[in-house]
Amino acid sequence: MKIKFVDLAAQNLEISERVAFEMESVHSATSYVGGHQVESFEREFAEFLNVKRVIAVANGTDALRIALLALGVGPGDEVVTVPMTFIATAASIVQTGARPKFVDIDPATGNMSIPALRSFLESLPRTERRAVRAIVPVHLYGLPAPIVELKEIAAEFNLKLVEDACQAHGARIRTGNQMVMAGTVGDVGCFSFYPGKNLGAWGDGGAVATNDEELAQRISLLSNHGRLSHYAHEICGYNSRLDSIQAAVLRAKLEKLDEWNERRRVIAAAYRELLSPLDAQPILEPADVQSCYHLFVIRSARRDAIRNALLQKEIECGIHYPVPLHLQPALAYLGYRAGDFPASEALADTTLSLPMHPHLDGQEILRTVQTVASVLTQANEPLAAQRRNASPAVGSASSDA
Numbered sequence: 001m002k003i004k005f006v007d008l009a010a011q012n013l014e015i016s017e018r019v020a021f022e023m024e025s026v027h028s029a030t031s032y033v034g035g036h037q038v039e040s041f042e043r044e045f046a047e048f049l050n051v052k053r054v055i056a057v058a059n060g061t062d063a064l065r066i067a068l069l070a071l072g073v074g075p076g077d078e079v080v081t082v083p084m085t086f087i088a089t090a091a092s093i094v095q096t097g098a099r100p101k102f103v104d105i106d107p108a109t110g111n112m113s114i115p116a117l118r119s120f121l122e123s124l125p126r127t128e129r130r131a132v133r134a135i136v137p138v139h140l141y142g143l144p145a146p147i148v149e150l151k152e153i154a155a156e157f158n159l160k161l162v163e164d165a166c167q168a169h170g171a172r173i174r175t176g177n178q179m180v181m182a183g184t185v186g187d188v189g190c191f192s193f194y195p196g197k198n199l200g201a202w203g204d205g206g207a208v209a210t211n212d213e214e215l216a217q218r219i220s221l222l223s224n225h226g227r228l229s230h231y232a233h234e235i236c237g238y239n240s241r242l243d244s245i246q247a248a249v250l251r252a253k254l255e256k257l258d259e260w261n262e263r264r265r266v267i268a269a270a271y272r273e274l275l276s277p278l279d280a281q282p283i284l285e286p287a288d289v290q291s292c293y294h295l296f297v298i299r300s301a302r303r304d305a306i307r308n309a310l311l312q313k314e315i316e317c318g319i320h321y322p323v324p325l326h327l328q329p330a331l332a333y334l335g336y337r338a339g340d341f342p343a344s345e346a347l348a349d350t351t352l353s354l355p356m357h358p359h360l361d362g363q364e365i366l367r368t369v370q371t372v373a374s375v376l377t378q379a380n381e382p383l384a385a386q387r388r389n390a391s392p393a394v395g396s397a398s399s400d401a
């Protein structure tokens with residue numbers, strides 16, 4: 001029997017009654033863009049995150065682009081991010097007119113490396129440093145980036161901090177003796193509600209979270225035609241809004257998010273224990289953070305052999321991501337070369353995402369690990385690492401748009 005990478009049908013069963021009820025109210029109000037459902041979702045997601053404001057937008061890419069624009073990023077500016085992420089992180093920077101600058105990741109966590117960021121910033125002559133306006137760390141796979149240290153560096157170098165929390169709904173970070181949500185420590189946090197996310201809509205959706213009221217106002221203007229009222233436009237903004245139907249689904253799923261994330265954490269713990277005798281290194285979860293396990297990722301030099309064995313047994317898996325962004329044709333104009341970011345390139349060559357969703361059962365976890373083990377306990381298996389030849393079948397288990 002097939003093992004699914006994500007199981008949205010099982011999620012839908014848990015929320016169907018609540019969604020049916022909310023859909024009635026959408027249809028009776030005939031308010032399909034914005035309106036009561038969207039306002040309620042913005043308020044409820046802000047309460048969940050414990051931030052002052054959430055502004056719903058059309059998708060996660062827009063959340064990043066609009067957040068950067070609202071912070072004043074534009075042509076001539078540079079924005080620092082990582083190459084090991086989905087294209088949208090860098091594309092949103094490009095869309096503002098700014099230039100992405102990459103720094104490498106920490107090989108143990110896959111997240112932005114603090115020493116790499118510091119050495120990049122310190123290596124720049126003062127005149128060039130002035131062009132750098134913001135840092136965009138990604139909470140990759142749902143594991144929070146070292147956001148407290150990043151905030152200190154942002155303050156030291158007078159940079160804005162934009163959290164790409166598109167994979168990290170409900171992930172937590174220790175600050176002092178408190179646990180706070182990913183996406184709430186920087187100037188803004190940006191979320192995607194693409195269907196496969198931990199909090200996913202039935203279509204596209206996104207949101208920006210912030211504690212800065214003035215910034216929230218600019219984000220809201222930019223995302224809705226620069227509107228002060230229906231026909232009073234302060235600026236020429238964008239049309240990037242959330243539909244009521246998506247908001248209704250998101251409200252129903254938000255009620256379940258902590259419980260579903262907890263189930264993901266239990267599944268991750270089971271995977272870790274069962275995989276521990278094998279040479280399949282799961283991404284490290286540092287003690288001061290709680291991943292929301294958007295993905296459960298292992299690393300192995302025999303990644304391609306494991307992937308083939310899983311696919312043969314109808315166990316869906318994915319590679320996030322087979323080509324780091326500095327080697328993507330779309331960003332070739334930035335002038336980076338293979339070898340520039342060795343940790344990102346090594347992760348791209350070895351990373352494999354196993355099935356992970358809140359409805360995965362014990363038998364499915366066991367079958368998956370047994371299949372991984374069947375490869376890793378065979379002698380003389382050819383090495384993996386055919387990054388740039390990764391087969392299109394990989395994309396079928398997508399967590400991204």
Ligand SMILES: Cc1ncc(COP(=O)(O)O)c(C=O)c1O
Pocket residue numbers: 059060061062085086088089138164166167191192193194204205206399400401
């Ligand atoms: C890390 C990251 N950033 C940005 C995005 C963009 O979000 P969206 O697809 O909603 O535009 C995604 C979505 O897949 C993502 O995974």
